[in-house]
Amino acid sequence: MSVANSFRYYTGTNLGRAALRLNRWRAERTTPRRKSDYLAPPLKISPRTKELIARHYLEGRYANLHRKVAWVTSGAPVELLKALDFYVLYPENHAALCGTARVVEDIAGEAERVGYSQDICSYARTDIGAMLSGKTPVGRLPKPDLLLACTNICQTVLNWYRVLAQHFNAPLVVIDTPFIYTEATDHALAYVVRQMEEMVPVVERIAGKKLDARKLQETTRLSKLASELWLEIMARGKHRPAPLSVFDQFIQMAPIVEMRGDAFTVDFYAAMLREVDTRIANGIGVVKNERKRLLWDNLPIWYRLRYLGEFFAARGISIVASTYTNAWGELAPLIDPARPMESGARAYLHPILNRGTGYKLAMMKRMVVDYQLDGAILHSDRSCKPYSIGQIDQRDRLQREQNIPALLLEADHGDPRAFSEEQVANRLETFVEMLGD
Numbered sequence: 001m002s003v004a005n006s007f008r009y010y011t012g013t014n015l016g017r018a019a020l021r022l023n024r025w026r027a028e029r030t031t032p033r034r035k036s037d038y039l040a041p042p043l044k045i046s047p048r049t050k051e052l053i054a055r056h057y058l059e060g061r062y063a064n065l066h067r068k069v070a071w072v073t074s075g076a077p078v079e080l081l082k083a084l085d086f087y088v089l090y091p092e093n094h095a096a097l098c099g100t101a102r103v104v105e106d107i108a109g110e111a112e113r114v115g116y117s118q119d120i121c122s123y124a125r126t127d128i129g130a131m132l133s134g135k136t137p138v139g140r141l142p143k144p145d146l147l148l149a150c151t152n153i154c155q156t157v158l159n160w161y162r163v164l165a166q167h168f169n170a171p172l173v174v175i176d177t178p179f180i181y182t183e184a185t186d187h188a189l190a191y192v193v194r195q196m197e198e199m200v201p202v203v204e205r206i207a208g209k210k211l212d213a214r215k216l217q218e219t220t221r222l223s224k225l226a227s228e229l230w231l232e233i234m235a236r237g238k239h240r241p242a243p244l245s246v247f248d249q250f251i252q253m254a255p256i257v258e259m260r261g262d263a264f265t266v267d268f269y270a271a272m273l274r275e276v277d278t279r280i281a282n283g284i285g286v287v288k289n290e291r292k293r294l295l296w297d298n299l300p301i302w303y304r305l306r307y308l309g310e311f312f313a314a315r316g317i318s319i320v321a322s323t324y325t326n327a328w329g330e331l332a333p334l335i336d337p338a339r340p341m342e343s344g345a346r347a348y349l350h351p352i353l354n355r356g357t358g359y360k361l362a363m364m365k366r367m368v369v370d371y372q373l374d375g376a377i378l379h380s381d382r383s384c385k386p387y388s389i390g391q392i393d394q395r396d397r398l399q400r401e402q403n404i405p406a407l408l409l410e411a412d413h414g415d416p417r418a419f420s421e422e423q424v425a426n427r428l429e430t431f432v433e434m435l436g437d
């Protein structure tokens with residue numbers, strides 16, 4: 001790195017970090033308040049979450065000055081890249097952030113103007129729009145030196161990352177994961193391990209250094225620890241009243257998605273678990289008068305988190321379990337730091353979206369029992385076809401076999417143009433009536 005770049009990098013990031021620390025320090029000294037008669041105050045950990053996310057994007061702004069940058073899909077074997085000191089950007093997370101900032105219509109519109117259809121996933125449209133226009137709520141995204149796409153979530157990412165590769169003229173590595181109907185076969189496992197092994201010399205060349213086996217074990221260990229803590233935090237939702245809702249989980253999940261393999265992520269979730277346990281010890285429920293408990297299936301509706309949280313809390317309803325947030329913890333037992341390649345391949349083969357619909361139904365049925373649920377909301381996500389497939393059958397079977405009301409709610413995780421406020425409110429009101437007293 002040249003002296004000038006070095007100066008820009010250290011000045012920019014250090015000043016930025018100091019400002020973020022100050023903001024957090026101020027926020028932590030103010031009693032957290034939520035303008036709600038129905039909800040407990042926000043978790044005290046929230047200012048720290050904001051700081052982590054802001055710091056991540058601040059570092060991204062200057063990353064091209066001093067590190068290699070990889071853009072990766074959410075289910076990619078990122079531990080390998082972390083061990084090689086890549087700055088890792090998750091376009092899906094960036095698009096989710098655009099969703100909460102309510103700028104998807106504007107940014108995705110840039111992609112639509114050049115011909116990308118509104119039928120394409122809004123995450124892809126948002127990031128392609130950001131790529132074409134430079135628009136982003138985080139200031140600036142670094143250019144990728146490497147693109148890594150893993151097909152364990154959908155096939156959209158394959159086409160999306162080809163577009164990115166062409167635009168940035170950057171190498172694209174694809175890890176292809178065969179679909180798993182029940183359990184992974186030895187052949188499927190060997191196929192993914194081999195792809196990960198073949199990826200090593202490619203990413204070493206871009207990183208300009210050799211992969212250190214001990215460092216890979218360490219990043220894998222940190223990934224596993226953070227995932228285990230996340231799993232424990234979600235399991236605390238089994239308590240009555242539930243100390244946190246899925247809306248808290250949606251807000252607090254950014255580090256487990258985009259900061260896996262970092263020590264500070266482990267510290268962060270350990271602190272969050274302590275706070276949640278303190279709430280339990282003090283009998284604090286996130287919904288002040290919890291009388292019903294629900295399941296959420298599929299991605300969140302990022303631009304309506306507050307509206308939905310308030311809507312349900314006002315009716316004494318806590319949404320306490322989610323197949324989506326669970327996906328970031330449930331693979332923890334498969335990860336073995338002593339065998340990072342093989343166990344990594346196994347874990348990355350098994351995400352919920354790479355498995356048969358029967359797997360998700362079985363998970364939801366288990367959650368209904370374990371979390372003592374009174375009903376389920378299945379978000380039929382216009383963008384995410386692989387997550388939404390089979391939901392009509394799943395809804396019917398939850399109603400029939402678990403004897404709970406279940407609602408199919410049509411929307412989109414990122415694009416507010418697929419969300420009809422009035423229609424959603426009417427459907428939710430009818431559903432709440434079905435839950436009874």
Ligand code: SF4
Pocket residue numbers: 092121122123124153154155156157299353383384385386387
């Ligand atoms: S289609 Fe679904 S899994 Fe694929 S990128 Fe979009 S939200 Fe993610």
